Amino acid sequence: MTATPAPALTAPVRFERHGLIGLLRIANPPVNALSPATVAGLIAGLAAFEAAPDLQALVIHAEGRTFVAGGDISSFEAPDFSTVPYNSFLARLEAGQRPVIALLHGTPLGGGLELAMACHRRLAVASTRLGLPEVKLGLIPGSLGTQRLPRLVGAVLALDLMQSGRMIAAPDALQAGLVDELIVAAPGLPAADGLLQAGLARVQSLLAEAGGAAALVRRSSAQTAPGGPLPADFFSQALATAARKPQYPALAGLVRCAEAAVTLPFAQGEAVEAEVFAGVLRSGASASLRHLFFAEREAAKIPGLPKDLPLREIRRVGIVGAGTMGGGIAMNFANVGIPVVLVEATPEALDRGVALVRANYAATAAKGRMSLAQVEQRMGLLQGSTDFERLSDCDLVIEAVFENMALKKEVAARLGQVCRPGAIIATNTSTLDVDAIAEATGRPADVLGTHFFSPANVMRLLEVVRGAKTAPEVLATVMKLAGRIHKVAAVSGVCYGFIGNRMAEPYMREAEFLLMEGATPAQIDAAIEAQGLAMGPCRMLDMAGIDVGAKTVIELGKAGGLPDDPSYRALCRKLFELGRFGQKTGAGYYRYAGRTALPDPEVERISAALAAEHGVQRRSDISAAEIVERLLYPLINEGALILEEGIAYRPGDIDIIWTAGYGFPDHRGGPVFLADAIGLPAIVEALTRHGQRHGAGDPHGYWRVAPLLARCAAEGRRLSDVGRG
Numbered sequence: 074m075t076a077t078p079a080p081a082l083t084a085p086v087r088f089e090r091h092g093l094i095g096l097l098r099i100a101n102p103p104v105n106a107l108s109p110a111t112v113a114g115l116i117a118g119l120a121a122f123e124a125a126p127d128l129q130a131l132v133i134h135a136e137g138r139t140f141v142a143g144g145d146i147s148s149f150e151a152p153d154f155s156t157v158p159y160n161s162f163l164a165r166l167e168a169g170q171r172p173v174i175a176l177l178h179g180t181p182l183g184g185g186l187e188l189a190m191a192c193h194r195r196l197a198v199a200s201t202r203l204g205l206p207e208v209k210l211g212l213i214p215g216s217l218g219t220q221r222l223p224r225l226v227g228a229v230l231a232l233d234l235m236q237s238g239r240m241i242a243a244p245d246a247l248q249a250g251l252v253d254e255l256i257v258a259a260p261g262l263p264a265a266d267g268l269l270q271a272g273l274a275r276v277q278s279l280l281a282e283a284g285g286a287a288a289l290v291r292r293s294s295a296q297t298a299p300g301g302p303l304p305a306d307f308f309s310q311a312l313a314t315a316a317r318k319p320q321y322p323a324l325a326g327l328v329r330c331a332e333a334a335v336t337l338p339f340a341q342g343e344a345v346e347a348e349v350f351a352g353v354l355r356s357g358a359s360a361s362l363r364h365l366f367f368a369e370r371e372a373a374k375i376p377g378l379p380k381d382l383p384l385r386e387i388r389r390v391g392i393v394g395a396g397t398m399g400g401g402i403a404m405n406f407a408n409v410g411i412p413v414v415l416v417e418a419t420p421e422a423l424d425r426g427v428a429l430v431r432a433n434y435a436a437t438a439a440k441g442r443m444s445l446a447q448v449e450q451r452m453g454l455l456q457g458s459t460d461f462e463r464l465s466d467c468d469l470v471i472e473a474v475f476e477n478m479a480l481k482k483e484v485a486a487r488l489g490q491v492c493r494p495g496a497i498i499a500t501n502t503s504t505l506d507v508d509a510i511a512e513a514t515g516r517p518a519d520v521l522g523t524h525f526f527s528p529a530n531v532m533r534l535l536e537v538v539r540g541a542k543t544a545p546e547v548l549a550t551v552m553k554l555a556g557r558i559h560k561v562a563a564v565s566g567v568c569y570g571f572i573g574n575r576m577a578e579p580y581m582r583e584a585e586f587l588l589m590e591g592a593t594p595a596q597i598d599a600a601i602e603a604q605g606l607a608m609g610p611c612r613m614l615d616m617a618g619i620d621v622g623a624k625t626v627i628e629l630g631k632a633g634g635l636p637d638d639p640s641y642r643a644l645c646r647k648l649f650e651l652g653r654f655g656q657k658t659g660a661g662y663y664r665y666a667g668r669t670a671l672p673d674p675e676v677e678r679i680s681a682a683l684a685a686e687h688g689v690q691r692r693s694d695i696s697a698a699e700i701v702e703r704l705l706y707p708l709i710n711e712g713a714l715i716l717e718e719g720i721a722y723r724p725g726d727i728d729i730i731w732t733a734g735y736g737f738p739d740h741r742g743g744p745v746f747l748a749d750a751i752g753l754p755a756i757v758e759a760l761t762r763h764g765q766r767h768g769a770g771d772p773h774g775y776w777r778v779a780p781l782l783a784r785c786a787a788e789g790r791r792l793s794d795v796g797r798g
């Protein structure tokens with residue numbers, strides 16, 4: 074087969090002739106996303122094919138690692154964004170009389186899969202994974218994906234795929250009818266080239282077998298959904314399920330679209346999709362989710378570092394302390410094939426720690442999410458020891474021993490000695506001074522904080538703490554490693570509690586003051602959970618352990634870091650004193666029947682007694698609105714201080730930390746994004762009002778408005794835009 078280079082069309086799409094087959098070759102690295110230039114190129118390429126009547130078929134193929142893996146999300150922000158040019162291109166592509174065949178590899182997603190579904194045939198290599206993940210951005214497919222997918226695979230699977238945004242593997246897609254044929258790429262070539270060669274050959278044989286090109290034309294828009302009649306209440310049930318999550322309007326929108334796909338003619342379904350798309354595009358949920366999408370990518374970047382900074386290689390990881398955190402941290406690395414040495418103080422503690430990891434894997438296997446062979450493979454990557462010398466060949470060692478500065482310093486000094494030159498030493502401390510720990514190693518440039526969240530093998534967030542002397546390549550290496558272990562990472566500077574726990578402090582402070590003033594734990598949690606947070610503060614501390622929380626407060630007090638206010642977090646200290654550690658002791662802010670939290674009159678009595686002791690006035694008029702303002706606004710205010718002090722590089726990093734690590738609702742975009750949505754002047758007004766309510770001038774500065782917040786409010790600027798050019 075000879076290829077005739079054609080006149081260059083608008084990059085990044087080229088039109089070529091391969092004998093009697095036309096080829097649209099997409100090359101828009103890295104993932105062949107549908108930029109406006111790609112769409113223009115596709116339109117021009119189709120015109121070139123239409124102008125060549127001698128060609129029998131058109132093949133669409135993408136170079137590099139994947140077929141078109143989605144739309145250009147940033148274009149959704151443009152005021153003049155429109156799906157019309159792309160949609161009319163897809164309509165024209167499908168309407169042609171000669172077959173159009175997509176060759177698929179990698180991850181055809183979103184607008185890429187919509188392109189493939191507008192083609193008459195889809196041939197894929199077996200490793201291809203396909204999906205419509207728009208829901209993850211609070212959107213729906215807007216280029217007829219909602220109308221074509223149900224027609225190809227039926228409404229049940231289509232709705233499942235679109236509402237979850239999950240990918241489907243090519244062999245399953247073949248069975249479902251989304252892919253027509255699996256093909257094997259020609260050997261000895263880079264994957265995409267091998268696919269192209271095999272694909273062109275297969276299209277030729279298809280043309281020969283079909284006895285005419287026209288026989289290969291099969292338009293998904295004209296198909297009826299397979300799978301027979303659906304249960305009569307299928308869509309009403311699906312709507313009822315979606316109604317349970319009204320904060321994500323795309324879910325219900327997808328039900329409407331899927332129903333239209335199986336009950337209405339294509340053109341009417343198209344109108345339904347367009348209406349739903351326009352609605353969700355304007356929704357707060359989508360704006361928030363798109364904000365987080367970009368913030369997550371941005372958070373991985375460290376300002377001021379050269380792009381080609383050589384990174385350190387991480388082939389082997391050591392972990393000191395196999396308690397709650399150490400074991401979970403170890404699993405992250407074993408899960409991606411990185412060998413781990415787990416070092417404990419005693420053989421008993423080591424056995425306990427390793428057994429816990431095994432039990433965790435076994436539980437996953439029992440749920441069918443992992444095979445027993447995989448359990449053994451991962452456990453095989455894990456070696457335990459009580460000998461620090463075993464850490465000498467590790468490229469990264471993370472300490473996760475008790476939260477105690479003297480112990481941390483002692484461990485750090487040993488690691489400074491044992492670890493080979495060039496190895497990175499990290500601490501998992503949640504509140505302690507990373508710089509002091511770094512100095513104790515004698516090699517602070519190699520040191521930083523890696524603050525994992527519990528359970529460390531599950532929670533997505535990794536808060537990376539840069540010390541005053543952390544070497545740039547050490548920071549960059551750990552940020553890259555975070556991606557390898559599937560974490561979302563954001564950087565914090567050194568301060569008490571870093572970004573997340575520091576902002577949580579005034580939130581907890583107000584929760585406890587409100588309890589003393591007469592609110593109940595259930596009332597506080599309900600008000601906060603109604604805002605979409607996964608858990609209110611009382612339930613959260615009961616789960617994390619009141620002992621853990623109280624000890625941090627006590628330690629901070631010892632270090633002189635508490636306000637001169639004996640009522641400050643007095644309740645959690647009292648509960649700790651009484652042995653009410655939360656879930657683990659069966660009582661904390663609540664009492665527990667198993668895992669069920671029940672109101673406990675005892676807590677009311679304790680709160681009332683503390684109120685009397687500290688001269689706090691009891692009230693019966695505490696509203697949900699007051700709870701929300703008093704918990705969330707000081708948290709936002711602390712975020713503004715953190716930004717102003719340069720502890721966070723950017724506002725989006727704060728939002729990532731709170732949504733990925735603290736159960737803050739992603740459909741509200743994080744505390745900073747939410748602050749802008751509420752309006753900064755309103756927040757400043759409320760902070761000032763609450764400060765005044767505390768009488769003589771807020772002596773502890775609890776309600777002092779962060780100067781950055783006050784400035785932004787006064788100048789009509791968004792907090793989210795701080796630091797942007």
Ligand SMILES: NC(=O)c1ccc[n+]([C@@H]2O[C@H](COP(=O)([O-])OP(=O)(O)OC[C@H]3O[C@@H](n4cnc5c(N)ncnc54)[C@H](O)[C@@H]3O)[C@@H](O)[C@H]2O)c1
Pocket residue numbers: 393394395396397398399416417418419422426472473474475476477480484501502503504524525526527617
């Ligand atoms: N538990 C959480 O929710 C959480 C969350 C984030 C960060 N952290 C931080 O992670 C660290 C560990 O916390 P955890 O909850 O896993 O504690 P843990 O008490 O469950 O485990 C600590 C482990 O360290 C071991 N250890 C103590 N001294 C040692 C030594 N000299 N050498 C080797 N091992 C030693 C202990 O035997 C114990 O198994 C702390 O700094 C904590 O603040 C905890």
